[in-house]
Amino acid sequence: MIGLSRASSKLKTEHYFMNHIAIIGCGLIGRGWAIVFARSGYNVTLFDTHPQALDRALTHIGESMTRLNELGLLNGDPKELCNNIVYTESLETAVINADYVQENITEDVELKKHFYKKLDQITKPECILASSTSSIITSVFGFELKGRNRCIVVHPVNPPHLIPLVEISPAPFTDDSVIERTIDLQKSVKQKPILIKKEIPGFVLNRLQAAVLLESWQLVKEGYISVEDLDKTIKDGLGHRWAFMGPFETIDLNAKNGIAEYADTFGEKYRKMMKNERYSSWDDTLIKKITASRRDIISKTDLGTREKWRDTLLAELLVHKISSVKKYGE
Amino acid sequence: MIGLSRASSKLKTEHYFMNHIAIIGCGLIGRGWAIVFARSGYNVTLFDTHPQALDRALTHIGESMTRLNELGLLNGDPKELCNNIVYTESLETAVINADYVQENITEDVELKKHFYKKLDQITKPECILASSTSSIITSVFGFELKGRNRCIVVHPVNPPHLIPLVEISPAPFTDDSVIERTIDLQKSVKQKPILIKKEIPGFVLNRLQAAVLLESWQLVKEGYISVEDLDKTIKDGLGHRWAFMGPFETIDLNAKNGIAEYADTFGEKYRKMMKNERYSSWDDTLIKKITASRRDIISKTDLGTREKWRDTLLAELLVHKISSVKKYGE
Numbered sequence: 001m002i003g004l005s006r007a008s009s010k011l012k013t014e015h016y017f018m019n020h021i022a023i024i025g026c027g028l029i030g031r032g033w034a035i036v037f038a039r040s041g042y043n044v045t046l047f048d049t050h051p052q053a054l055d056r057a058l059t060h061i062g063e064s065m066t067r068l069n070e071l072g073l074l075n076g077d078p079k080e081l082c083n084n085i086v087y088t089e090s091l092e093t094a095v096i097n098a099d100y101v102q103e104n105i106t107e108d109v110e111l112k113k114h115f116y117k118k119l120d121q122i123t124k125p126e127c128i129l130a131s132s133t134s135s136i137i138t139s140v141f142g143f144e145l146k147g148r149n150r151c152i153v154v155h156p157v158n159p160p161h162l163i164p165l166v167e168i169s170p171a172p173f174t175d176d177s178v179i180e181r182t183i184d185l186q187k188s189v190k191q192k193p194i195l196i197k198k199e200i201p202g203f204v205l206n207r208l209q210a211a212v213l214l215e216s217w218q219l220v221k222e223g224y225i226s227v228e229d230l231d232k233t234i235k236d237g238l239g240h241r242w243a244f245m246g247p248f249e250t251i252d253l254n255a256k257n258g259i260a261e262y263a264d265t266f267g268e269k270y271r272k273m274m275k276n277e278r279y280s281s282w283d284d285t286l287i288k289k290i291t292a293s294r295r296d297i298i299s300k301t302d303l304g305t306r307e308k309w310r311d312t313l314l315a316e317l318l319v320h321k322i323s324s325v326k327k328y329g330e
Numbered sequence: 331m332i333g334l335s336r337a338s339s340k341l342k343t344e345h346y347f348m349n350h351i352a353i354i355g356c357g358l359i360g361r362g363w364a365i366v367f368a369r370s371g372y373n374v375t376l377f378d379t380h381p382q383a384l385d386r387a388l389t390h391i392g393e394s395m396t397r398l399n400e401l402g403l404l405n406g407d408p409k410e411l412c413n414n415i416v417y418t419e420s421l422e423t424a425v426i427n428a429d430y431v432q433e434n435i436t437e438d439v440e441l442k443k444h445f446y447k448k449l450d451q452i453t454k455p456e457c458i459l460a461s462s463t464s465s466i467i468t469s470v471f472g473f474e475l476k477g478r479n480r481c482i483v484v485h486p487v488n489p490p491h492l493i494p495l496v497e498i499s500p501a502p503f504t505d506d507s508v509i510e511r512t513i514d515l516q517k518s519v520k521q522k523p524i525l526i527k528k529e530i531p532g533f534v535l536n537r538l539q540a541a542v543l544l545e546s547w548q549l550v551k552e553g554y555i556s557v558e559d560l561d562k563t564i565k566d567g568l569g570h571r572w573a574f575m576g577p578f579e580t581i582d583l584n585a586k587n588g589i590a591e592y593a594d595t596f597g598e599k600y601r602k603m604m605k606n607e608r609y610s611s612w613d614d615t616l617i618k619k620i621t622a623s624r625r626d627i628i629s630k631t632d633l634g635t636r637e638k639w640r641d642t643l644l645a646e647l648l649v650h651k652i653s654s655v656k657k658y659g660e
Contacts, residue, residue, distance in 0.1 A: 135599070157567045157568075157570075158584070162570075163566070163567060163570045163571075164566050164567075165562060165563060165566040165567030165568075167563075192562055192566040192567075194555065194559035194560075194562050194563060195555070195556075195559060196554060196555060197553055197554055197555060197556075198552075198553060198554050200549075200554050201603045202600075202603045204549060204554065204555050204559075204560060204563050205563050205567050205568060206600075206603075207545055207549070207603065207604070208542055208545055208546070208563060208564065208568060209568060209577070210600035210603055210604050211541040211542055211544070211545040211604065212538055212541055212542060212577050213577050213581065213600060214541070214600060214601065214604060215537055215538055215541040216538070216577050216578065217597075219530075219534060219537065222528075223527055223528060224526060224527055224528050224530050224534065225524065225525070225526060225527060225534050226525075226527075227578050229524035229525060229534075230524075230534060230576060230577070230578060231575065231576020231577065231578050231579050232495060232522055232524050232576060233495060233497075233524060233534050233535050233538060233576065234538065234572045234575075234576040234577060235572060235573070235574050235575055235576050235579075236493070236494050236495040236522040237487045237493060237494075237495030237522075237535050238487075238535060238538060238539060238572065239569065239572035239573045239574070239575075239576075240487075240492075240493045240573065240644060240647055240648070241493075241640075241644070242564045242565060242568065242569035242572055242573070243565070243569045243570065243572070243573035243647055244565050244569070244643050244647070245561070245564075245565055245569075245640065246560060246561020246562060246563065246564040246565050246569075247539070247542050247543050247546050247560070247561065247564055248546065248557050248560060248561050248620065248623075248624060249561050249565075249624075249627075251543065252624050252628075252633070253633065253636060253637050253640055254488070258621065258624065258625075258630060258633060259617075259620060259621050259624050260617050260618075260621045263612045263617045263620075264617075267547075267611070267612035267617075268611065268612075269465070270532075270536075270540035270543060270544060271544065271609055271611065271612075273531045273532045273536075273537065273540055274537070274540050274541065274544060274609070275609070279601055279604070279605070281597070281598065281601065282593045282597035282598075282601075287589075287590050287593045287594075287597075288590075290578065290589060290593075291588065291589050291590045293578075294578060294579075294582050294588065294589050295588075297579075298582075300588060303582070303583065303588060306583060307583050309658055309659065310571075310575065310583055312658055313574050313654055313658060314570060314571070316650075316654055317570055317573055317574070317650070318570070320646075320647070320650045324643055324646055328639055328642055328643060328646075329639065
C-alpha cells in the first residue's frame with residue numbers, strides 16, 4: 001500500500017471518522033468513485049477479480065485526473081492524488097481496514113445477496129456497506145444479513161466524478177447513524193446526496209428519466225415529432241432551465257404569485273392532458289425506427305467519439321456551474 | 331417610425347423575403363420576441379393597447395439589450411439594435427406592412443378567434459399569422475378564417491431571447507410554404523425551431539414537462555422525497571446531461587451498443603415501473619405542503635430577486651453553450 005498520507009483532520013465529522021474507502025469492481029462506475037474519493041484525499045483501495053481490469057482502471061483514472069486538473073477541478077497535484085489509490089486482487093485485503101465499502105458488481109439479485117453475505121463476514125462491524133445499484137433495493141440485498149443495519153444504496157449518476165447527484169436509499173432496517181454518516185461522507189467529497197425516504201423501484205432519478213423516456217418514445221411512435229426534434233426540445237429548451245433549477249423551482253418562478261398559482265392554472269390541465277397515456281411496449285419495429293433515426297444523426301462507429309464529446313461537455317458544464325455558484329449563489 | 335435601416339441582404343432566404351415583423355402584445359413573451367427579431371436586424375413594430383405597457387416594454391428591452399451586449403451575445407450596438415423597434419397603439423399601423431405577425435394576447439379561445447378574424451382582414455394576404463399560444467392549437471383559432479392557410483403556432487420558451495427552442499405547430503390546413511418560411515425565419519434569428527407534425531395538446535415541450543411534474547408531485551405527496559431533494563435530482567443530476575443532450579442521445583450513449591441495447595435492457599423495466607401510476611389531483615393540502623416547502627427555501631418577497639438570478643444563469647448558460655459549440659461542436 002502506498003500513498004496513504006493525507007490531511008486527515010479536514011475530513012473529520014462529528015458522527016464518525018471515515019478514512020479507508022474500498023471500491024469493489026472497477027468498471028466505469030467504480031473508476032468514477034475512485035476519483036471522487038481520491039481527489040478529496042481519502043485512502044482508496046480498488047478491488048477487481050480481473051488484474052487487467054485493474055491495470056486499465058488505473059490508466060483511465062490517471063488520464064481523468066490529468067484532465068480534471070487542466071479544468072481546475074482538482075485541489076492538488078493529479079499524480080499525488082492518484083497515489084491515494086491502491087489496488088488489490090484480494091477482496092479480504094481490500095476491505096479489511098475499510099470504513100466504507102462502495103460496491104459496483106453486476107446487477108444480479110442472487111449474486112449481490114451472496115456477495116453481501118461475504119462482505120458482512122469480512123468487514124469491520126462498523127464499516128458501511130454501500131451499493132451503487134440502480135435497481136436492487138437495500139431491503140432485498142441486505143435483508144438476511146446479521147449486519148443489515150449498515151447496508152444502504154448509494155446510487156450515483158454516470159460518471160460520478162462529473163455529475164454530483166447521489167441517491168441515498170436506506171432500508172427500514174438501516175441505522176439512522178449509517179444514513180447520517182453516508183450523507184456526511186458524500187458531502188465531504190463534494191457530491192450532492194439526496195435522501196429517498198421510502199424504498200421505491202427506480203428511486204427518484206430513474207423514475208423521472210422513465211417518465212420523460214416513455215412520453216418521448218410514444219410521441220415518436222405516434223408520429224408527432226422526429227427523434228432529432230424531440231432531443232432539441234430538451235437540450236435547447238427545458239434543459240436550459242433544468243441545468244440549474246429543479247422542476248419545482250422552475251414553476252415557482254414561472255407564475256407571479258409562485259407555485260400555488262401555477263398549480264391552480266396548470267395542475268388539472270396537465271393531469272387531463274396526460275391521463276389517457278397508456279404507454280405501449282418499445283417493440284422491435286419502434287426500436288428499429290428510433291435506432292435508424294439515431295444512426296442517421298451519428299453512425300455506430302462515431303459513438304465512441306461522441307461519448308468523449310459528452311464527457312468533455314459534462315466536465316466543462318461542471319466548471320461553468322462551479323463558477324456560476326461562486327458568482328451568483330446556488 | 332424610426333430606425334428602419336438595416337443590413338437586409340443578409341436575411342434573404344430562397345423562399346421568401348421577410349422584412350417587417352409585427353409583435354402583438356408586449357408582456358414578457360412579446361418583449362422577448364421583439365429582442366429576438368431586432369437583434370438580428372429585422373424591423374420590428376410593437377403593438378399594445380396600453381401605452382404605459384409599451385413604454386415599460388421599451389425600457390425593459392433596452393436594459394436586456396445592454397445586458398446581452400455585456401455578455402457578448404449581440405452583433406452590434408445595443409442602442410442601434412433597439413432602433414430597429416418602433417411601437418404603436420394602432421393595430422392597423424402595426425400590421426399593415428407586416429410580413430410576419432407574432433401574436434401574444436391572452437390565452438382565451440373566443441378572444442383569439444375574434445382577433446385572428448380581424449388580423450385576417452387587415453394584413454397583406456401573404457403575411458404569416460403566428461401565435462405564441464401554449465394551449466390553443468392552430469386548427470381552433472384559424473379554422474373559420476379565409477386566410478387560415480397562413481396561420482401557425484410558433485410557441486417559444488420563456489424568455490425567448492435566452493432560451494432558443496421554438497415549437498412550430500401547423501394545422502392540417504396550413505400551407506407547406508408557410509411552415510417552411512416560418513422555420514427559415516426562426517433559424518435566421520438563431521432560434522431552434524422544431525416541427526410538431528400533428529397537433530397535440532401541450533405540443534411536445536409541455537407534455538415532457540407535465541410528465542416530470544406529475545411524477546414529481548406524486549413522489550412528494552407519497553412521502554418518497556422532499557421538494558428540495560427532488561429539485562436536486564434534476565439540477566445536480568439529469569439536468570447536467572439534458573443541458574446539451576436530449577433523452578434519446580443520452581440513452582444512445584449510455585449502452586455499449588447504442589440505443590437498441592438500452593431499449594432491450596430498460597424499456598420493459600421502465601414501463602412496468604411506471605404503469606401503475608395514476609396521478610392524483612394536486613389538491614389544496616398538497617399545494618399548501620409544497621408551497622410551504624418552497625417558502626422555507628425562499629420567501630415570497632425574495633422571488634423577484636430569484637427570478638433575476640434565474641435570468642442571469644440562463645444568459646450565462648447560453649454564453650457557455652455558444653462557446654462549447656464553437657470549441658467542440660453541437
